[in-house]
Amino acid sequence: MIMNRRHFIAAAGAAATLFPIAGRASDTIRLGSVLDTSGIFDAYGKPMDMALGLAVNEINAAGGLNGKEVEVVSYDTQSDMALYSQYAQQLVRNDDVDVVHGGILSASREAIRQTLRKAGILYFYNVLYEGGVCDRNIFINGVTPAQQVEALVPFAMGRSGKKVHVLAADYNYGQITAKWIQKYVADNGGETVAVDFFPLEVSEFGSTIARIQSIDPDLVIAPLVGGAHLSFFRQWAAAGMNERIPLASTSLGVGNEHRVLTADEGNGIMVAYHYSQELDTPANNDFKARWAQAYGDTSAIHEIAVSNYQGVLTWAAAVRRAGSTNRDDVIAALEEGLSIEGPGGTVTIDPQTHHAKLDVHLMILENQGMTVIETLPQRPPVDTQAVCDLGANPDDNTQYEIRI
Amino acid sequence: MDLIAVMAVEFLYAVASLVLISAGLAVVFGMMRVINLAHGEFMILGGYVTITAVNLGVNVFIAMVIIAPLAVALIGVVVERLVIRHLYGRLVDTMLATWGLSLFFIGLVTVIFGNTTTGISTPIPGFAIGDYRINGYSFFIILVAVLLLAAMAVILRTTRFGLIARGTMARPDIAAALGHETERIYMATFAVGSALSGLAGAVLAPLVGLVPGSGAAYIAKAFITVIAGGPQLLAGLMSSATFFGVVNQLFTFTISPVIGEVALLVAAVILLRMLPRGITGRFFRERSS
Numbered sequence: 001m002i003m004n005r006r007h008f009i010a011a012a013g014a015a016a017t018l019f020p021i022a023g024r025a026s027d028t029i030r031l032g033s034v035l036d037t038s039g040i041f042d043a044y045g046k047p048m049d050m051a052l053g054l055a056v057n058e059i060n061a062a063g064g065l066n067g068k069e070v071e072v073v074s075y076d077t078q079s080d081m082a083l084y085s086q087y088a089q090q091l092v093r094n095d096d097v098d099v100v101h102g103g104i105l106s107a108s109r110e111a112i113r114q115t116l117r118k119a120g121i122l123y124f125y126n127v128l129y130e131g132g133v134c135d136r137n138i139f140i141n142g143v144t145p146a147q148q149v150e151a152l153v154p155f156a157m158g159r160s161g162k163k164v165h166v167l168a169a170d171y172n173y174g175q176i177t178a179k180w181i182q183k184y185v186a187d188n189g190g191e192t193v194a195v196d197f198f199p200l201e202v203s204e205f206g207s208t209i210a211r212i213q214s215i216d217p218d219l220v221i222a223p224l225v226g227g228a229h230l231s232f233f234r235q236w237a238a239a240g241m242n243e244r245i246p247l248a249s250t251s252l253g254v255g256n257e258h259r260v261l262t263a264d265e266g267n268g269i270m271v272a273y274h275y276s277q278e279l280d281t282p283a284n285n286d287f288k289a290r291w292a293q294a295y296g297d298t299s300a301i302h303e304i305a306v307s308n309y310q311g312v313l314t315w316a317a318a319v320r321r322a323g324s325t326n327r328d329d330v331i332a333a334l335e336e337g338l339s340i341e342g343p344g345g346t347v348t349i350d351p352q353t354h355h356a357k358l359d360v361h362l363m364i365l366e367n368q369g370m371t372v373i374e375t376l377p378q379r380p381p382v383d384t385q386a387v388c389d390l391g392a393n394p395d396d397n398t399q400y401e402i403r404i
Numbered sequence: 405m406d407l408i409a410v411m412a413v414e415f416l417y418a419v420a421s422l423v424l425i426s427a428g429l430a431v432v433f434g435m436m437r438v439i440n441l442a443h444g445e446f447m448i449l450g451g452y453v454t455i456t457a458v459n460l461g462v463n464v465f466i467a468m469v470i471i472a473p474l475a476v477a478l479i480g481v482v483v484e485r486l487v488i489r490h491l492y493g494r495l496v497d498t499m500l501a502t503w504g505l506s507l508f509f510i511g512l513v514t515v516i517f518g519n520t521t522t523g524i525s526t527p528i529p530g531f532a533i534g535d536y537r538i539n540g541y542s543f544f545i546i547l548v549a550v551l552l553l554a555a556m557a558v559i560l561r562t563t564r565f566g567l568i569a570r571g572t573m574a575r576p577d578i579a580a581a582l583g584h585e586t587e588r589i590y591m592a593t594f595a596v597g598s599a600l601s602g603l604a605g606a607v608l609a610p611l612v613g614l615v616p617g618s619g620a621a622y623i624a625k626a627f628i629t630v631i632a633g634g635p636q637l638l639a640g641l642m643s644s645a646t647f648f649g650v651v652n653q654l655f656t657f658t659i660s661p662v663i664g665e666v667a668l669l670v671a672a673v674i675l676l677r678m679l680p681r682g683i684t685g686r687f688f689r690e691r692s693s
Binding site: 040042043196198199201202206208210211227234238239240241244255257260264265 | 524532612
C-alpha cells in the first residue's frame, strides 16, 4: 500500500485511539458494564442499568472503595449478541477495567466469558439462568432452576394436588427447567401427566387449554417466556380456568410481566423468586425509597435489576475485604463465603461453584403484585453443585448440561 | 361429547382467526398485488390503537370494531399516498418498500409504547360446556369473521364500488378508459385492506400480549393463507383458512403445538406443490397486458 500523508495521519489516529490509556492514573476503580439497554431485551436491561448506576453512586457517596472512586464504563449492546464480543474486547484492551458486570441472555454471557477469562478480568453475571456454568473467573448470583423449582414444586403441589401438567418454552431454559420440574414432582410423590413445549412465537393456546382439561391435572406449571407466551395466562383466565386448576410459573414476573396482566388474570398464580417488590423488609423498603429518589418511581424494579444491584454490592464488599482490586485477592475474599444483605435478602457466595446461596420467596400473585407467603432462607444451587467443584478443579471452564 | 363440542369451537376459532389475519392481506396482495410485508405491523397498530383507546376509557367493543379500523385505514391512506402508489405493478419493489415500512412501524411503536408487553383483558367471560371451560371470546372472534366475510361478499359482489374496484384491479387501463379515477380506487382499496388488518389486530389484541415485534408472528400465516387460497378472494380465503385451521388444530391437540405449526407449513408446501395456483385456480393473474 502506498502511504500518503493523509493515510498516515488516519492510521496514526486510529492507532492512538486503540491505545489511549497507556498512562492512566490508577486513582479510580473502573467497573465495566455491558447490558442491552436498547432493542428487544431492554425491558430487562434498562432497569439493570439503573440498578448498577444506583449501586455505584451509593458506593461513591460513601467514600468509594478503599479510598478510590468507582468509575463506570458502560456499553449498550443493543440486544445484538455480536456487539457483546466486540465491547468485551474493548473493555479488555482499551478501557483497562478492573471488573465487568453484565450480560443478560445466556448467549450474551457465553459471548464474553472466555474473553474476560483470558484477560484475567473478574466477571459477574447477575441474572437468573439455567445453571451449570463452572468457571473460576465468573460469579453468578441469579437463581438457578433447582433453587427455584425445588422450592416452588412442593409449595404449589401442597396447594393443589399430585397430577402436574408442564407447559414450557421450547428452548434450553424451558427444556432444562421442565426436567427439573419433573424431577421434583416425582421427589414429592407426584406424577407429571404431560409436558408440552411451545416455540417462542406461539400465541394461540385455545386447543392447549382444551387438551389440559381433557387430561385434567391438579396443577399446571408453566415456564413460558416472552410476549407471545403471555397470551397463555390471558387465555387461561378468559376461559375461566384460573378458578379451576391452580397455576404456577417459574418465569412470569421476572421482567415484571405480571403488571401487564390484569389483577383478575394474574391473581392466584404461584411463583418463587429471590425478589418481590412486595417484600416487606427494612432492606427492601429502604432500597425502594432510594430508587424512587434516584429515578422518580419504583415501577421498573424487577428480579434481575435487583440481582445486578446485589452483584455490584457483593463485588464491592469483596474489594473492601481484600483491600485491593487484584483479581486473585478479590476471588479469595469472595471464596471465604462472603455474604451481603440485599433488597431480596441474604446473598452468600458458594465457594464451590461461584454461584450464590439465596433466599427464595414463595409468592402468590395478588393485584399485580407478588405477595410473599413464605421465605426459604439460603437455598444452595444444588444443580450446579452436582457438576461443579472449583475447589477441587480450579481450572474448569465448562458450562455443564445438567443431567437429571 | 363435551370434548367434541369444545374442539369444534376451537376448530372454528382457528379458522376464524386465520380469516381475520388474512383478510387485509387478501385485499392488498390478492387484489392489488402489493406484497405488503408490513401487514403484521398494520395489525399490531390496530391492537395498539385499541389498547390506547380502552385505556382512555372508550368501550372496548367500540375501540375494536370502529376506532381501530378507522385509525389504521387513515395510516393506510398516508402510506399509500407517500409510498405504495409509486410502486403499483412492481412486485419486488413493493416488497422492499413495505419491509422498510414494517421496520419503521416497529420503531415507531417502540418509541411510543416502549419495548414492553402491553395488553388488555378479554371483555367476555369464559363459560362451561359440560365439564369443560371455554373462552367466551372465541365466539366473538368467530362472529366477527363471519360478519366480515359476509360484508366483503356483499360489497364485492353487489355494490357499485365492489364492481369498479374489481374491474380496476383486473384491467386498470379499461377502467380508466371508462372514466374511473383508478388512482382514487387504488387508494380506497388499500385503505379498506388496511382497515381489515387493523380490525384483525384489534379483535385479537385482548387474547395476546402485544410487543412491537408481534407482527412477525402473523405475517407468514397470512401470506400462506392468501397464496394457498388462490385468485378467488373470498372462496380462496375461506377454503384455505379452513384447511390450515383444521390441520393446525388437529395436530396441536393430538400431538403438540410444535407439531401443529410444522403440520401447517408441511400442508402448505404439499398443497402448493399439488395446486401451484392455489385452491381456487390460477395463482398468478397478470394485472396488465
